[in-house]
Amino acid sequence: MTHSIAVPATSLPATAYRLWRGADPIRKVAILIGVMLVVLAIFAPLIAPFDPNAQSLISRLRPPLGFERAKEGYLLGTDELGRDVLSRSLHGLQLTLMLAGLGATLGLLFGGTLGLLAGVVGGRTEATVMAAVDTQIAVPFTLVALFLLAILGSSIEVIVLVLGLAGWEQYARIVRGEVRRLMNMPFIEAARAAGAGPLRIARHHLLPNIVSPLVVQFTLSLSNIVLLESTLSFLGLGVQPPTATLGAMVGIGRDYMPSAPWIVVAPAMMILFITFAVQILGDWLRDGADVKLRAR
Amino acid sequence: MLSYALRTLTRMAITFFVIVTVVFFATRLSGNAVDFVVGDGITSEDRELLISYYELDRPLFTQYLAFLKSFTDGQFGLSFIERRPVSDIVLERIWPSAQLLLAAMTLTLLVSIPLGIVAAIWRDSWIGSAVMMVAFLGYAVPNFVLAVLMMLIFSYWLNWLPVVGNGTALHFIMPTIAMAGVLIAALTRFTRNAMLDVLGQDFMRTARAKGLSEGHVIIKHGLRNAGITILSVIGLQVAGIAAAGSVVIEAIFSWPGIGDLLVSAAVRRDYPVLQFGVLTVALAVIVINALVDLAYAWADPRLRHTVKGGN
Amino acid sequence: MTRSPLLTLENLSLSFGSHNAVRDLSFDIARGETLALVGESGSGKSATALAILRLIEREGGRIDGGRIVLHGTPTLELSTLSDRQMQQVRGNRVSMIFQEPMTALNPVMPLGEQVAEVMRLHQGLGTDAARLAARDALARVKIPEPDRRLDQFPHELSGGLRQRVMIAMALACRPDLLIADEPTTALDVTTQAEILALMRQLQDEIGMAVLFITHDMGVVASLAERVVVLKSGMKVEEGGVEDVFLRPRAAYTRTLMAATPKLGSGAPKPLRSAKAPVLAVENLAVRFAVRRGLRRGADLDYHAVNDVSFSIAPGETLGLVGESGCGKSTLARAVMRLIAPSGGRIRLEGQDITHLGGAEMQSLRQRVQMVFQDPFASLNPRMPVVDLITEPAHIHARLSRRARRALAAELLEKVGLEPDAADRFPHQFSGGQRQRLCIARALSVRPALILADEAVSALDVSVARQITDLMGRLQAEDGVSFLFISHDIAVVERVSHRIAVMWAGQIVETGRTEDVLHNPQHPYTQRLLSAIPVPDPSRRKGLQPELAAPTPPGLLLPTGQQPPEAVMVRVAEDHFVAAQDGIESLLLAIPPQLPQAKEHDDVSAPAVRETQHC
C-alpha cells in the first residue's frame, strides 16, 4: 500500500512561492544570490579554470587580473602556493555547502530524534536527554570539536560529524518543546481517541507540525556551520590541506590579509553571501510558517 | 520555591558532575599528554621517566579519583606546561574574558533591542528589511575576518586603536565589536520575532484602546513581554556563541582570556588546565543560565508562584 | 423620549485588504443608551467597534468611507482624527472591553498598574494618586480585596475577576461611550450573569452609553434597549429591543430568533428502554498530581472528578452541564481512557474497560468516539480533511486510499459538507464547518457512543442549531448514544433525554431533563438555572443570579486525603440529588422548590469566588 504523506497546502514549495510573490526586492536579490551560489557550487568542477590544488610555486601570491604582477588567466590571483584563487573558491564553495548541508542534516537527525524521543516518551528518557542538552550548552562547542577532532582525527567524515553535532542541542530543545506543546493539543488526544498508537502519532501528527520550526532552525544552523567551519580552520582544526573549503581559505589566508588580501576576499565574500542568503531565507520561512502572522 | 531551588541545584550539580567526568575521559582519550607536554625527540626511557613524573602512568581510575580530589585542595593541581597551580592560571584569565563578554553583551543589548523593535514594527516596510539586512551582515562575516578587518582599518591604517591586550578602555572597542557582531545579529532577530509575537496579542490592542501613545504601548507593554522571551534565550544561545567567539577574538587581540587559554590547553593537552578551565566555563554557563532562569521566573509573574496553595 | 445622539455612524464602510468587512453602515447611539450590535460571526461587529476607536488600521483594516462622529464637548469627527488626537479619545471618552479577559490584560504587569496607567494618562494623576484611583476603580467593580489586587497579575485571577478588571480599566475615566465586544462569551453563565449585572449597574451610575456586541440573543434581550442586526457587513435591521424580538422584519433576524435556543421549549421524551446501557460509569474518580514535593506531605492532588456514577442507554442522550472547570471534559476523557481514572469502573457495552491495556483498548475505540471541545485545535492543521475524518476508520480497518476517499465523501455528505472539502485543510473552514468535521471523524467508525464535549459552545446560534439537528438525525437514524457536554443549558435541554449537573468534580443532580430543569433540587442547579439570560425582552428579570453560590468543596488536597463524599438522594423517579451528610435529611424533608420563588431579592452582591484551577 502506498502511503502518500499529506502534502499540506503549507508545504515548502508552496510557502516559498507565496513568499516569493510577496517579497520585497532586497529579499529577492538575496535569494537570487543564494540560488546562484548553489548553481556555482554544483558546477564548480566545470567552471573552475584550474585544478584547485595545482601549485605553481614560482607564481605565488599574484594579485587578481588588472593589478600589477597579475598572472595571465588567474582571474582572482593566486594564493600562497600559487594555486588559482578562483578555482579554489569554487571548489571550496562546493565542499563548504556540502559540509554545511550534511552537517545540518546530521544535527537535525540526531538532535531531532533525541528531542522527539524526549518529548514523546517523557520521564527518565526526557530527563536524560535534557541533561545532555544542558551539558552541551554548558560546554563551549569549540572545545567539543577540539576533543572530537583530537580523538578521531580531522578527516572530512569526522568534520561532518563534528559540524553535525554543533547545534544538535538546539534541535533537541526545539523538537522536544514543540512535541510537548503539541502533545497537549487536543488533536493529538483526538488521534489517540481514534486509536492511533505512538508511532502513528509521531509520524502523522507530530512530525508534520514540527517541520516548519525545524526548517527555520535548519537554515540557521546551515549558516552557523559555515561559520563554525571557518572557526575550526582558524584554529587549524578544519579540513586537511590542500583541500579547499571557504573556511579553510579564509582561516589560513588571514595572515595574508594585510599583504595579499585577494586570497581572502573571494572566499570571505562567498561565506558572506551564503550566510546572508540562508539567514534571509530562514527568516522568511519563519514569517511564512507563522500561522498567526499569516492570518493577518 | 525552596523545593524549586533545590531541584535546580540538584540538576546543576548533576550537569556539573557529568561534565567533570566527560571532560576527564575525553581529555585522556584525545591523545597522550606526554606527546604534547614533553614534545619532540626524547628517548623511550626518558619518556617513561616523564610519564611517571607527570603521574600519567597511574591507572585511569586512580587519576580520575585524584582529579576529583584535586577539587578539594583549592589549587586543582599543577599545569603540565605552565608549572603553576591551575586555579591561578584559570582565575587570572577569567576576569578579562568576563569583562569582554560583559562589554559585548552590553553593546549587543544596546544595539539589538532597539533594532529588533524597529524591525518588528516596520516589518513590512523597507526599514524593517533594511534593519534585518544589517543585522544579518553581522551573522554573515566570520568574526575573525571582521576582527582582522577592523584591525587593519582602525589600527594599521588609521592608527586610532590599540590591538594588543586589554590595558585601556580603547582596547575594548574592537574586540567588543568583533565579538558582538554575531550576538547582535542573533539577538536582533530574536527581539524582532519576540516583538512580532507580542505585537499581535490582544493586550496590545487593549493598551491602545486605553489611549496610550504608540511608543508607550510598544515599550511598556510590548517590550516588557518580549523582554521575558528575550531573556530566556540570552542564557542559552548567547553563552555558547560568546564562548565560541572568545577563542578567536582573544587570539587576535592578544586578550589574556580564558577562551585562548582553553584552546591552547586543549591543543597541548595540558589536562589539569583544560579540565579545570572547562569546568569553570561550564560552571559559569550553568550559573548564568540558572540566574537567567531565576530572572526569567522573577520577570514573568506567571512563573513566580509555581503552585498556589489550595484554599 | 428625545434622543440626543452621542455617536453617529454615517455610511461607514470598512475593509481588510480587498475584503469588505462592513458596507454602508449607519446608526447612532444616544447618551446613556445600550445598543446591541448582533449578527453572526464574521459579520463585521468587531470591525465596527475597532473602527470607532480607530484601531482598525492597526489590525490591518481601513476605513473606506463614511463618518464617525462623537458628539459632545468638543464634537469630534473620529474618522478624520490623527492618531495623536485619537489617543485623547481612547480610554477617556470612548473605551472598550474585549472578549478574552485573559489575553486582553498584559500578563506581566500588575493589575493596579494597568488601571492606574489610564488615570495617569487621561487625568494627569501622579503615581500615588493614580494608584489610589485604581484601587477605587477596582472597588467600584466590586472586586473583593481591591488593595491586594493592585499588585496581583492577571493569571492570579479567575476569568470573571479579570473581566471586572477590564471593566474597571475601561470605566476608569467615566467615558461617554463604552464598547463591549462580547465581554462575556468566554465566561460561564453564572459569571456572565454577575458581569452583566455589574455593567448595568455601573451604566446607571455613570450614565454612559454602551455599544454591546454579542451574538447571544439572551444577553441582548436582558440588556439592550435598541438592537442593530448585521449580516455580512450590512445592517439588516435596527429597532427597539422589543420590536426586534417580537416583530422581526428582516428574514435574517427571523432565522436568528428561530435558531436561538430558549430554555423551556421542550426536551426529547425520556426513553423507556430496557436495553443494557452502552456506558455505565461507577464511582469514577480522576486525580491530577499537581505538585510533587520533596517531602511526602507536600504532595498535592487535584481531584478533578469524584465519585461519579451514571449510565447511558442505547440511543439516549445524556446532557452533562456545569460551569467551566467543574470537570466535564476530564470526565469525558477518563471515559475514553485518554487519562487514567484513579478509581471507579467504566463499562462499555458491558465490558469493563477501566484497566484495559493499550492494544485491547484500541480495538474498543471504534465503539466510542469523542468530539472535542475546541474543534480547530482538535484537527491536525497539517492533515487534509480526507485523512483527518477517516483516520479512526483507517486505523481500525487499514483502508485503501480509494476506500478512504469514498468514506470521506460519504461522511462529508452526512454532516452536510461539500465533497470537495475532502482536499482542504482545517484552517480553510469556518468554526461550524470544523465542528462538523469533528463529528464526521467520530462517525467514521460507526460508534455506539459519542462524547460531544462542548460541541456547539464555540459556534453562533444558527450554526449550533444545525449541529444539534445533525446529531438528532444521527441518533434517529443510527441509534447513537450521546454524552452531550455543555454549559449552555438551553441547548442541552433541546437534545437531552436526561441531564446530569456537575459541580466541583461531582454530579450533584441527575434526572430526566424536564424534572431537573423544572424542579431543580441542588442549590447549584438552582443558581445555574437562574443565571441563564432569557432571550425574551418581555421576560427580562433581574440580571444578577438570584441565588448565592454554594461554597464548593476544596478539591486541591494533600495526597491521601479525599474530598467529602456526597450521597445521591432520590427525590423523584429517576431524579437524584447529591446531599452532604448534614443536610441530607433536611433536603429530604423540604418539599420541592420552584426556581421562580424569589426569596433572595435583597441579597445584593453576588458572592464572588476565585477559581484558581481553571
Add this chain to the structure above:
Amino acid sequence: QEITVGAANVSDYLDPGRDHSNVGSQFYYNSFDTLIGKNHDKLDAEWQPALATEWTLVEPKVMELKLREGVVFHNGEPMTADDVVFSLNRMYQADFPPYVVRSRDRLSNFVKAEKVDDFTVRISVEKEEPLWETLLNLQQVMIIPEEYTKGLTGDPQVAEHDDFEAFSLAPVGTGPYRVAEFIPGERVVYERFDDFWGETAPLARATVRQVPETASRVTALKTGEADIVTNIAPDQLAMIETDPNLRTVGSATPLFHVMIMNVNHPELRDPRIRQAMSLAIDRDLLNEALWLGKAVVPSTHTLEEFGELYMPELTTFEYDPERARALLEEAGYDGAEIVYTSFPTYYTNGLLAAQAITEMWQEVGINAKVDVQDKWTGGDPEMMARNWSNPMYFSDPFGSFGVMWAPHGPSEGEGRFNTDAEYADIWERFRFSSDTKARKVAYAELMDRIKQDPPVLPLYRPYESWAMRKDVNWSPKPGHIPYVLDFRAGSISFASN
C-alpha cells in the same frame, strides 16, 4: 629606555636547565650567565670569561674553574662556588626528570662538579672531553642561586622537585636583567639589574608580550604598541619595508627545518624509497618560493657555525628527480600512500612546505598526502615522514645533528632510526676524538651513513625575521643559538633623531 617586544610566543616557564625549546631560547640570555662566555659577534667560537674568570684542565678529565668574585644574584645573594656546584650538579647528577632528559642528550659525559674553595670549582668528566668550553657555555648549565631555589618550597635545605618547578615561575639569575614580572604564555618583563657584574644593561625595562597572530604583531608595530616584533614570515617583509618608519632584520638561523623519515615503517624500509623521497624535493625551489631565496639550502647536515667542522663540501643531499624515479622503480614502489605529517603552525612556512613537498613527490610518482597534526608524532610507528627542526643547541655538529641522531639518542629512542655497532663506533670517534681532524673524518662518515640510509633531510636554514621601529638598532647576533633576544650591552641601541 624601555621597549616592548611583540613575540609570537612567550615561554610557559623559565628555567634554562629543563628548557631547550625555540621559544625558551629567546629569554635566558638576558637574565642568566654561564661560567664560560662567548663572543656572540663572531660566528666562530671565541670563549670569554663570564662567571668563571679562568679555567684549566688540571687533569685530563678534570677542569678547574676560578669564579668571578662580586657577582650577585638578582635577589641580592652573592654567587659562590656552592651556587655553581648546585647549578651544575642539578644537571650532571640530575634526578629531577626534566633535567634528566636534557642531561642525557648532551651532558652525559659530565660526572660532577665539586667545590674547591669559595671561588674555585672542579668539574670532572667520564671520557676526555673535546668540547669543554662549548658544553660549559650551554644554556642548560647557566648558574642559578642554590639557597633561593632550595628555599622555594618545602625543606629549605633540600632541593626538591617542587623547588625546581617553583623556580621556573620565579627565575633568578646573575644576568644584566632581572625578570620583574612573568606571566606564563603572556609576558616577560625584564628590568635592568643594577648590580650586574658586567656592563650595565642598556634598557631600563623590556617587556616581551605574546602576540600570537601575525597580522596583530605587524599592526602592533604600526601602532607603536611594540617596538620590535618577532617571527615575521618572509611574505610579510615587503609590506613592512614599504613603511618608512619600520625596518626588518633577519638572518638564516642556525637551525634546520628538516624532513624526517621513519626508517622502520614497513613501506619505507627500503632505503631507496627514502632516498627517492629525499631526491624528489627541490629545496632550492622551496627556498626561492617560500623564503624569497633568503634561506640557506645545505648539501649536508652542516652549519657555518661549526667552525672547523663546517663541511659544505659534502653532498649528502641533493635534488635529482630522475634518480628518484629510477630508485622508486628499482625498489618496486607499489604506489602506497606516503603521508607527510606537519604541524599546523609551529614552523614558519612549515605547512606550505609540506604541501609543496607532497606536490613534488607526486611529480616523481609518489602517492603523497599531507596530514596536519597538532601533536608530535615522531615516536609513532605509523609516522612515515614529517617536519621537524634541528636547532643548533651549541655550535658543534654534536650540538645539532649530534643531539638528535646519536646512538640511543632521541631519534633511535623513538624507533624511527636505527644504529649499529659500526655507527656507534664512528659516533664515538666523532664525539670524543681530541683531534678535530679525526672528528671531521668521522662526521663525514656519519653523513655517508645517512646518505645511504637516510632518516632525515635538512630542508634549509630558515630565514627568520624581526621587524622594528626604524630607530631601534637590534639584530640577531651570529654567535648565538637560534632566536635569542639579546638585549645586553652592545646588542641594542637607539638611533637618536
